[in-house]
Amino acid sequence: MAKTTAGKVSITPRPPxxxxxxxxxxxFDAPALVGESLRFVSGEPDGNRFRVRYYRDGEQHLQARIWFGPETxxxxxxxxxxxxxxxxxxxLGLAAWAAGYPIVVGNLNVSFRNLLPLQKVVTVESRVVSAAGxxxxxxxxICHGETVYAEGECLCITIPGK
Structure with missing residues (x-):
């Protein structure tokens, strides 16, 4: 979906x-909680990289619906x-913030389970499993139905004075 205009390539946005x-x-209004720091993944709600919407489920865990576009x-x-x-x-960092822990990510481990097709909407489930010090x-x-595309473990470190 690239167009060339005067030697410049532009990407035509995908449909909704x-x-x-x-x-x-x-x-869940994530930007209201953490501000502009969500620009990398969530920054272009109509773009061709990611499209994201956040929710809280009945147990108050953070859930996300994410579309992986052609730029991923x-x-x-x-x-x-x-x-x-x-x-x-x-x-996962936002899940900690949403649970009341102002953090930075200290370590992130990802286990890839299946190839994730482009232009697919998936769910990202998150759970704060422990907090000590x-x-x-x-x-x-990251999943869709019974298919798990990846699992992640994130060690977050609280920000002193926040």
Whole structure:
């Protein structure tokens, strides 16, 4: 979908994507919580890289619906592993913030399970699994139905004085 105009290449935006949540999920205003720091993954809501919408489920866990667009391509027709890691960095870190822990990510481990087709809407589930001292552990997975594309473990470190 590239167009050339006076020697410049521009990307035509893709049509709207359904990022609706499940029954019982409540929309979550992530930028209101952490401000402009969500630019890398969430910064272009109509772009060709990612499209993201955040929710809280009935247990108050953070959930995300994410579309991996053509600009996330790694293996032909599939999302790059780095794009999936970037999503985990944002979603799992945000999950800690949403649970009341102002953090930075200290360590992120990603286990890739299946190739993720481009232009697919997936769910990113997250759970804060422990908090001790300044360390907060958050787990998550990128999935659609029964298919798990990746699992992530994130060690977050609270920011002193926040």
């Amino acid at each position: 994507v359904d990022l609706s949540g499940e029954a019982g999920w409540v929309p 391509e790694g293996p032909p027709g599939h999302a790059h592993g780095g794009s999936m890691a970037a999503v985990f960095d944002e979603v 300044r360390k907060v552990m958050v787990h998550g997975r």
